[in-house]
Amino acid sequence: MPSNALKPPKNSKMPGIFRHQIMIPIAALVLLALFNLIADPSFFKITMGQTSNGDPVLTGQLITIIDYGSEVAILALGMTLVTASSGGQDISVGAACAIAGSVLLRVLCGTETSPEKLHAPIIVGFLVSMLVAMIFGAFNGALVAFFKIQPMVATLILFTAGRSIAAWVNHNQLPNVNEPSFGYFGSYIPGIPIPTPFCIALLCFLVTFLILKFTTLGLYVQSVGINEKTSRLNGLNPEMIKLMTYVFLGICVAVTGFIKVSRLSTINYSVVAKDIEMDAILAVALGGNALSGGKFSMSSSILGAYVIQFLTTTLYKFDVKSDALPAYKAVVVIILVIMSAPAVREKLSQLGKKLRAEKHTAESA
C-alpha cells in the first residue's frame, strides 16, 4: 500500500541518547513515576515545613527519595569503578560501613557510651574513619589485584568478619552521641531546606566528576577492565589501578557510614547498612553497566541508586510488606540480567530484524 511505503523505516536512526545506557535507569524511573502519577498524584507533593527552631525544610516523598537514596548513590560511585576495573563487586561495603561508623563513634565518644562532650571534633572522627575504611579497601583491593582472587570471594572475608570487627572497635558498646550538630549530617543543617545526606551526595558526585574530568582515571579504569594485557603494554599498572578503585570505594564507604551513624546518632553493628552492598551493586547494574567490567557510566549508576530508592519508597507508600521488598528488587534484577544476557540480546535483535524484514516484504508486496 502506498501509504505504508511512504513511512520511513523505523529504528534506522535513533538519536545517540536513546542508545546510551542511561536510558535504562531513565526508563525505569519514568515507569515508576507514571505508576505513582496514576495511582496517587499526591506522591509528588512537596511542602515547605519548619523545624522546631523555625528553620525551613522541604518534605515529601520525593525529598525522602533523594534523602534516603543518597547512601546507596554514594556507594554506587565506588562500586561502579570497582566493577569496571576488576570485573567484580565488593560485597563487604555494608560491613565496612559498620566498621567506619564504629571507628567514628570510638573517636568521638572515647570509651564512654554516652559522653556529655565529644572527645574530638566531628571532622577528626570522620577523617580517622575514612583512613580506616581506605585501609580496609586497600586490603580488599590487594587481594583482588595482587593475589588475583575473585572480587566476590576476596571481599567475602571482610563481609563475614566486618561486623565483628565493628563490634570489637567499641568493645561491644553502642555509643550514643548527644551533640545535636552531629545529627545534622543525617537530617537537615539549620537554614538549608534540603536533606543533608543529599547535599553530601551532591558533593561526592561533584568531586567524582572532577576527578574523572581532571585525571585519566576513567580511561585507565576502563582500559584495565576491558583488557588488562593491553593496558600493561600501554604502560599502565593494572594492579595499582584496581587497588586505587578499591581505596576510592573505601572513601565512599566512610561517607556512607558517617551518614548512617548521623541519622540515629548511634550505631547497631549487626544491622547498620544491612544489605546495602546488594543495593549498591543493583544500582550499578540498573545503570546499565556490565557487571563483568569495562565501560561504565557514572551518572547512570547514580540514577540507578535513586531509582532503587524510588521503588522502595513507592512500595512503602503502598504499604507493601517491607520484608517483601527484596523480592521486588529480585524481580528487577532478574529482568535486568535476562535483558543483558547476550543470548537474549541476539534473539531480540534477530526478532527486530525479522520484523523489519517482514514489514519490508509486506511493503514491497
Added chain:
Amino acid sequence: MKVKKMLAFAASLAVCTAMFAGCGSSGSGDTTAPKSEDTGNTADAGEAKTDAGSGDLIKVGIINNDPNESGYRTANDKDLKATFTKENGFDASFAYSLKNDEQISHAQKFIQDDVDYLLLSAADTAGWDSVLKDAQDAGVKVILFDRTIDADPSLYEASIVSDMAKEGQTAVDWLKSQNLDKYEVIHIQGVMGSAAQKGRSGALTDTANAEGWTIVTEQTAEWNAEKAQQIVQSVIDSGKSFNVIYAENDDMAKGAVAALDKANISHGVGKDVIVMGFDCNKWALEELKAQNWNYDGQCNPFQSSYIKDIIDKLENGETISEKTIVMDEKGFDAATITQEDVDNYGI
C-alpha cells in the same frame, strides 16, 4: 604457575584468618577470660569436694549464649556473674556458645566435673535429651533459663522464661489506660516469626481489633532502626495522621523517633505522638526519663534471683511446684519512672 598462585592465595587466606582471629579473640576477650578461670575453679572445687560434706560451696555449671550477642545477653550474663559468687556460696563455671553442639559438649564436660547444678540457656531447642538424661543419671540438677527446649519436663527441675505475650499485653494495657481520644497506631514489628515479635504483635493486634483502634501501618523493620525510620518517614510523607508508635524494640523506636524529629513532630509525654519501645535499654529508659518517650516494656534478663531461689529451695529439700516460672516483667511509664529505675533496670 598455578601452584604458585594457589600458594599465594592460601598464604593470604592464612594471613587474613590470623588477622581476624586476632581481632576476634580480643573482641571476645571477656568470653575467654572467665573460661580460663573456670579450669582454675574446677580444680579448686576438686579439692573442695573432699570436704564437700560440710556443703561449703554449691557447684554450678552455667551454659549461656555469647554475651556479645546483644545488650540483653550482656546484662543477663552480668547478672548471673553477680549472683553466683563465692560470697554467696557458689562455685560457678561459665561456658558460652551460640552453637548448640558446642553447648552440649560444654554440658558433658560440666557433668564430668560433677557439678551440682547445670544452668542452661540453650541455643537451640532440639537435641538435648540424651545429655540431660546423662545429667539426671549423674545426679546433676538442670535448670533452664531464658530459653525453653524440646525435652521431657522430667529431665529438668525448672524453666525460667519471659512471657512475650504478657510483655505485649502489659504494654497494650498501659496504652489502653491512656484513654486517648483516638488510637492511630504505627506498628513496627521485629523479625517476623521470632518469639518476641509474635508475643508483642499478638497483644496489640487483638486489642486493636477489640477496641476499634486504627492501625495506620504495620510493617516489619526487622529490629533495624534505619528501616523503622524509613517506615515512619513514609507514613509522614503520605500525610496520614497517627498518634502512637508501637515499636517492638528500643532500636526501632529510636529509628521512628529520628523520623519524627526530622519532620518536626513532637513526641513524648503530653506531646502529639506516644512512643513505645521494649527491652529497657539504659539509653531508652533515659529517653523515658527525659519525657521523650512514653513507655518501655521490660524483657527481664535478670533471672539469677529466680534461679537462686529454686536452688535454695532444692537444697532445703523442698519441691518445686511449678516447672515453668514466668518472670515478673515491668513496664515503665515516662510519667513515673525514677533515676533508680533507670539504674536498676536499664541494660
Added chain:
Amino acid sequence: MQDGSLLELRGIYKSFPGVKALQNVDFTLREGEIHALMGENGAGKSTLIKVLTGVYVKDEGDIYIKGHTGPVQIHSPKQAQEVGISTVYQEISLCPNLSVAENIFLGRSEGRIISWRKMNKQAGELLDSLGIAVKPTQQLASCSIAVQQMVAIARAVDMDCSVLILDEPTSSLDESEVAKLFVLMRKLKDRGVGIIFVTHFLDQVYEVCDRITVLRDGKLVGEYEIEKLPRVQLVSKMLGKELDDMADIKNESPEYDSKSDEFVYEGKGLCSSEGISPFDFNIRKGEINGFTGLLGSGRSECVRTIFGADKVTGGTVKVDGKEVRISKPIDAMKQGIAYLPEDRKRDGIIGDLSVRDNIILALQVKTGFFKPFSKAKATEFAEKYIKLLDIKTASVNTPIKSLSGGNQQKVILGRWLLTEPKYLILDEPTRGIDVGTKVDIQKLMLKLASEGMSVTFISSETDEMLRTCSRLLVMRDRKLVGELTGDQLTQNTIMATIAGGEKDAE
C-alpha cells in the same frame, strides 16, 4: 591400502566460512614410524589433526585404518579412540588431583568394580614396560610436566592405540625431559605404534622422525624421507619459496648511514622469563632491522624483552648511549620506544573503547595521570591519524572491536605513532590483514625510517622483511643464531640460517 600402512588419508577437504582449511590433503602413516607433520601457522596441521580425532568432521575424502575394511567414519573423539587413534595435547587433559594409576584407567572401567590393588599393579607393569619412572600411586599433580605427558602417553598406549598423535609435546619440556620423551617414542615405535609428531623444533624433527609431511596454506606440499630432505629444503617448503626461484628481490630497502655509530638502542645479554637465551641487540638511528625465524623460535619474545613486556631477568640496556633500566613497558615508553604487539586481540586493542580512546591511550599514559586530554584534543589527535593512516571507521566514537582487522591494526599503529617514538617495534603488523594495507604499512615504515625513526620489524613473510630490512637477526629454538646484512640478505641464506646444522648439505 598399502602394505605396512596404519593410516591413510586420501583427498581430505575441510573448509570453514571464508577459509579453505584443507584442500585435497593426503597423508600416510606406516607401522612403527615417527612421522613429523610440519607447516607454518595456518598451514592446516591442527585442522588435519582435529579431523583425525573427530573434533571436526571432514567435508570430503576418505580415512583408512589398518584392520578396518573400507573407509572409516570418525565423527567424535570417542569414535577416534575406538579405531585406535589417541592424542596427547600440549595442555595435558588429565586430572591432576588423581593418582597416576587412576588417570591411566579413568573412565575405562566399563562398569566393572575396580580393585585398587589390581589397578595399581597393572599400571605399575605398564609404566615399567614403557620405562616411565613413576609410582602408580603418586598424585599426578606432583609429577613433572614431562612425566604427566608420559602418563598421558601410557594411558593412550594401554587403550590399544595404534596411531598416537603428539601435538607440540616438547614445548614446555627441558632438554633432558625431551630426551626421555624420545626414548619413550622410540620404544613405542619398536612396538609398531605409528606416531604423528607435531612440533616447531627442527632439531627434534631431525633427531627422532623417519618421515616428514609438509603442509602449506591447507595444501599438501609433499611427503619426504627424512634423509632425503635437508633442513634448508624443509624450511623452504614450509615457507613456500622454492630455492631456484629465489632471485634477489631486495634493494628497495632504505639507504641509511651505516657508518653512523649513533645507536638508538643497545642491549647486552638480554633475557626474560619466557625462556630465551640471552642475546645482544642494537639498532641505529633510521635503521630498519628485523627478527626472523620460524614461529615459536623466540623472535616475539626478543622484542617483548626489549620493550619490557615480559619479565626481564637480565641484561643491560643503553638508550642513546646512556644506561637505562627497562623492566616494564612504561620504562620503555619513556625512552621513546613503541611496541605493536603480535596478538592484536589479546595485547593490542581495548575492544569496547572507541577508536579515539584507543589512539590516545599510550600518549595519555605517557603524559600522566593528572593531565587528561580534553575531548576536543583527543578527537583532533584521533582524526589526524585516521586521516594519515586512512583508517576506515564510522567515527572516532566507534568501538574499535567493530572495525576490520586491518583497520584495528592501523589504529594501534596510530596509537604508537602519536607518541612520536624514536624506536618503533612492529611484531607481525601485517598478519591477517589485506594486501593493500600490508603494502601501506611497509611503505610507512620506509618513510618513517627515512625521517630518522628506527624500526624493528617481524614478519612471517620473508619477502616483506627482505624488502624493508637492512639487517636481519635470525632466531632458532629460542636462540639468536645469526645476523645477516648486505649481500647475505637473500631467501637462501635466510633459510639456511633458520635451518642451521646442515648448511653444507645444500
